[in-house]
Amino acid sequence: MTTENGGLTLVQVDGKITINVTAAQSALLSGFYFYDLETVSGSVVTRWIEGKVRLD
Structure with a gap:
């Protein structure tokens, strides 16, 4: 899921980012997944968080 394909919607309010699915x-979705949250500004990519999640 990405913002480009419409799978994620990011709403910035009061310095917070909310991910709506x-x-x-x-x-x-079911199983183990890896995720990361990145922002892109020009050619600079910043990874803010990453991890693994299990969905049942």
Whole structure:
């Protein structure tokens, strides 16, 4: 899921980033996944967080 393909919607309020995933999108996910949250400004890519999550 990315912002480019419409899979993620990022809403910035008060310096916070909220990631919204629809019920239909999350219903398709099951298993272990790796994630990272990156921002891109020009040619600079900054990775803010990364990790692993299990979805049932």
